[in-house]
Amino acid sequence: MSTSDWEQQSPPAEVTVPRSYELILPPGWVRIPLREGTKEALERILFSHMEQVPEGIPRDDAMRFRLDTRRQLERQARAAKRNGGLDLYLPVLPRGGIFLMASFIVAELPIGQANVMSQQAVISELVNEGVPGGTAAEVDLAGAPALRRAYGSTLEEEKPSSAPEAEQQAALPTRRVDYVIPVPDDPGRWISINFSTPGDGDIDSEFTGVLVELFDAVVSTFKWRYE
Template sequence: MTEQSLKRSLVPTGFNLVLPPGWGKIDLHEEVVNDSVLALVDRSIDQLPQDLPRDDVSKVRMELFKQLRKAARKASRANGMMLYLPVERVRGSVVPASFVVSEPITATGAGFHPDQVLKGVAAERGESETVTVDGSAGTRVERIVPPPEGSEIEFPSRRVEYILPLPGSPFPSWLAITFSTIGDGKPDSEYTSALVNLFDAVMTTFRWSYE
């Protein structure tokens, strides 16, 4: 599945959204993920000072590829199909944020009702509210997640998830778009909140595409 074409012949067949300046995307499908990562690496390397020694550029390129490939593997293991993240530096630093669009989740068993599923998911994941995205009702869930035990991450992350029902699907199906940021290390700070607001603004541009 790509951004333009969902895995199965459903209605809608895909989606579009507008990224902030300086952001890029990685297609997480195994056959194209390396090409997607390399494209972002090249884009980031183009920002380096022109007088930087070639050996240093090679080291930066290799390290950046490893970091992005690691992020892609993590997102893929979480059922992701597209990973979006900043690749251009702001005041010398990369913005500590990203979001993942997951493969569609489909409820095929008897007795499932879309509203019940959405309410159940929302109750498990944090504070929720109903939102309208591209003319349809979805669910927005927000929570603060502590750093994983035993990891190198020191700060909690602030996460926002949009769960959107797929219009026209023969079975109740949903697309999950999950944003995560550590911000400046303070989940409720002005900077962290600004990054959350940026993601919410991106979601106002989300549109289903039809072929």
């Protein structure tokens, strides 16, 4: 189980708002906090969770693989933090000798319509807007309405045309799923859970679909904590 805390604005004395959330993670997945403790979490992952390396990597190259992975995780964490991220989640142990290419980010998402629209109205409007090439639907999460969006992101959308050619070629189309969740009794404050995976290179394959189902199963365990 993973729990996370974040700073909250002071609500009225008679109102109790969540101070954190919980998720149950699959085996081999870890949480990297982005507000504080990021460096320590990366150290634990590097030296405690990554005893195994993918098949085909010589033993002598194991430490270099771990250090390269550390640099990649640091880049992901910095990018997620810049976008308001609270926590980054990703698999660090191989499944069947294969490292999964997938991750999701929990982030603050201030929609800023606390005095204009109810949370239900915001969700309904976002559902009605839809998603180009994808789907948007209202779902029940932690006993309250939330938004789920699913769509594919093409290589061109992943990398701007001004990016170096080698970087553009390294990018892969990804399958994305976003959940947008209102914070109870705290109008105008929301969090998002954003999943991304290139799957096996085919974002419409059965394997990619299994990864999406795994993510949906993780999100279904989402709970607010009030301690």
